[in-house]
Amino acid sequence: MGKTIVIFKSKTGFTQKYAEWIGEELQCEVMDLASAKKHDLEPYDTFIYGGSLYASGILGLKEMMKKMDAYHEKNLIIFAVGATPYTDTLEEELANKNIPQARKHDTRIFYFRGGFNLEKLNMIDRKLMLMMKKIISKKPENQRTDDEIGLLEAFDQPVDFTNRDEIKRLLEYHQACSRSTDA
Numbered sequence: 001m002g003k004t005i006v007i008f009k010s011k012t013g014f015t016q017k018y019a020e021w022i023g024e025e026l027q028c029e030v031m032d033l034a035s036a037k038k039h040d041l042e043p044y045d046t047f048i049y050g051g052s053l054y055a056s057g058i059l060g061l062k063e064m065m066k067k068m069d070a071y072h073e074k075n076l077i078i079f080a081v082g083a084t085p086y087t088d089t090l091e092e093e094l095a096n097k098n099i100p101q102a103r104k105h106d107t108r109i110f111y112f113r114g115g116f117n118l119e120k121l122n123m124i125d126r127k128l129m130l131m132m133k134k135i136i137s138k139k140p141e142n143q144r145t146d147d148e149i150g151l152l153e154a155f156d157q158p159v160d161f162t163n164r165d166e167i168k169r170l171l172e173y174h175q176a177c178s179r180s181t182d183a
């Protein structure tokens, strides 16, 4: 079976946790994007990239895709980690927004739920979130979306929805990809 590497970019640790779980299951290398950019990626056949969601964009994915330019023929599996609950249409929406046209036909995105930790955010992100809190708080309670209600609750204490079972779908997909690469 070809060699796989898991590469990730994470701000407060949720995406890193999923990356490490996947690495444990596949018994493969796990590396953050900054290190991967300096690393020779030639020996790998499959890249699993994980990045957290910031305003629906996948952290670091553009840089990762740039690095992947030299490896069109290699498998790429993406996972995104956010605070919002999973919905049936979310992965397709994320794919439409984040995957460049040239790789749309052969690149899957999986969504895993992370959490929210205000204290671990940098100053700019924390300020942004506090501004959002103000805006949501001004809305009448019956007009707030589930996401907004969840967000308000998460300001008081960190929330963690990470769940190791979520990676099963990605692992199955990875196995199917590896089989077709070997054939």
Ligand SMILES: Cc1cc2nc3c(=O)[nH]c(=O)nc-3n(C[C@H](O)[C@H](O)[C@H](O)COP(=O)(O)O)c2cc1C
Pocket (backbone or CB within 6 Å): 009, 010, 011, 012, 013, 014, 015, 016, 051, 052, 053, 054, 055, 056, 057, 081, 082, 083, 084, 113, 114, 115, 116, 117, 121, 125, 126, 128, 129
């Ligand atoms: C400024 C900002 C924007 C965010 N935008 C989204 C979003 O669009 N969708 C979502 O599900 N989560 C969003 N989140 C929540 C993060 O994606 C979530 O906390 C994630 O688990 C962080 O993972 P990390 O610790 O690996 O960076 C946002 C958080 C911040 C601070």
